[in-house]
Amino acid sequence: MKFKSTYLILVKTFSFFLFGLIILSCKSPAKSDDIALDGISKDKIELKEIVVGANRTERYLPLLKGKKVGVVANQTSVVFRPDGTYSHVVDTLLSSGIEVVKVFAPEHGFRGEADAGEHVANDVDLKTGLPIFSLFGKNKKPSQSSLEGIDIVLFDIQDVGVRFYTYISTLTYVMEACAEKGIAVVVLDRPNPNAHYIDGPTLELEHRSFVGMHPIPLVYGMTMAEYAKMVNGEKWLDNEIQCKLDVVEMLNYTYQNNYSLPLRPSPNLPNDQSINLYPSLGFFEGTIINAGRGTDFQFQRYGAPFFPKSEFSYRPKPNFGSKHPKFENESCYGVDLSKVEKLNFVNISYLIDAYQKTPKKDEFFGDSFTIHAGTEKLREQIEAGLSAEEIRKSWQKDIEKFKLIRNKYLIYK
Known part of the structure; x- marks a missing residue:
């Protein structure tokens, strides 16, 4: 009888535990309102599947310890917590005892509130008191004086994988300025939401500008870290100099991931x-x-x-x-x-x-x-009445050439 009672207790306990697991597994996914984000994600970001570079603090904090750090960041530069909330990477660094001395802000500003093309002025971050140096407007490239007193630069910005989206130009100028100053750059990687294809006209260098600096197709299918490796490896920086570069890769990311950005990357990309x-x-x-x-x-x-x-x-x-x-x-x-x-x-x-x-x-x-x-060809093709199919076909030769370059620097498959 004693054995039978014990057996019944064990069966009931296991049944209760199994029932709990079923309830948890059937629970509706938390909505974006639960984490007070911008409405881009319908569900919480799948943190267990993809770990962004910023979350791999064990990888990059040792590189920054005991050094004076400059950070290139905006409102997307966040470290996600297991409960779906997040903290800005600058706040995370400071709370970890890292000496952040300067912040550099790209187009749209440090908090991401400026219009496209709007002048972003030098400022002071009200929360931390850190000086903010604008990298948009007259000084798209960090000046040598703005890099004084910095030992290492951390770059962490969410990109969308389109050539005329200016954050890859900011990355290029940061790498170039740091190379000239002998300062190392660490890039924290994030997913590219448009990495599932490569298409569009390839930039002709005579039309090089801040909205397109390198001979790449409009949609180039690379993450920021991969792009940084390509800029360095192809010697696309001024005078073919190369930057002391370290990239913090994501974990569990592939180009097959359907990644929904949890924060809008800029004011006019809301979803x-x-x-x-x-x-x-x-x-x-x-x-x-x-x-x-x-x-x-x-x-x-x-x-x-x-x-x-x-x-x-x-x-x-x-x-x-x-x-x-x-x-x-x-x-x-x-x-x-x-x-x-x-x-x-x-x-x-x-x-x-x-x-x-x-x-x-x-x-x-x-x-x-x-x-x-x-x-100039795209304008000429449209004015000449070419069809969309004819225009896209004219891009393919250059796209195939680019893919051979791109393949050398891919981190993910």
Whole structure:
């Protein structure tokens, strides 16, 4: 009887434990509201599957101990906690006893609140009291004086894998300035949400600018750490100098991961849809067409008051990230792309469609279109009436050449 009682107790205990496991496994995933993020992720970021470079403190804190550290960062430079919350990498470093002496802020600023192209001034971080040096505006490259008193620079910024998104240019200039000063750079790696394809026109060096510095396709399929290795290895820095570079790789990341950014990388990329459409709609930045700025659907629509009237229309108004949008307070007719399926190529048909709908063709392209495209050929092809298929076919030879270079520096598969 005693054995039977003990057996029944064990069975009941195991049944209760098993029931608990079933309840936990069936529990609905926590929503983004649980972690007070920007609404990009529908669910919590899968921290157990992918560990971003910033979370690998055991890897990079020893490199920084006892040194005066400069940090290149913005609002995406965070260390995630197991409960889904996060702390800024600068706060994490300070709480770990690292001597951070200066912060360098890229386009959109340290807290990510500036408009695209808006001047970002030198400042002081109110939370930490650290001096902030702008890397956008007149001083896109750190000055040698701003690097005085720094032993090592930590670079941690979320990118979206598009050539005219300026953070890879900031990375290049930081590496170059540090190489000239003999300062090492540590890059904390993060996923590329547009790493699932390579496409678009390849930059021609005569059109080199801050929105495109290297001979790469528009969408190049690399993370920041891989890109840094390529810039160094191909000797693309000024005078072919090379930077003392260390990269902190992610764990468990592959290009097959469907990664949803938990923080918006800049004010006008509010969600996954905008990030996926950005390579295709970013061309409109160099035209007279509005691409959703001044709405809550940035880079998910395009239109203009002079397009043919249609059922879909919107009215751009000043908002977060766009103080003076194109066609402010005017009714724009156009195309809604907020529900289209995920793209795995640069869809040039949107640009062709907008060009055809513009009555005054000579006013369509702005002065900055060529530097956004990285080539004059795209404008010429559209004006000549080439189809989207014909234009994309013209990119392929250069893309294949780039892939051979890219393959040398890949960390992930």
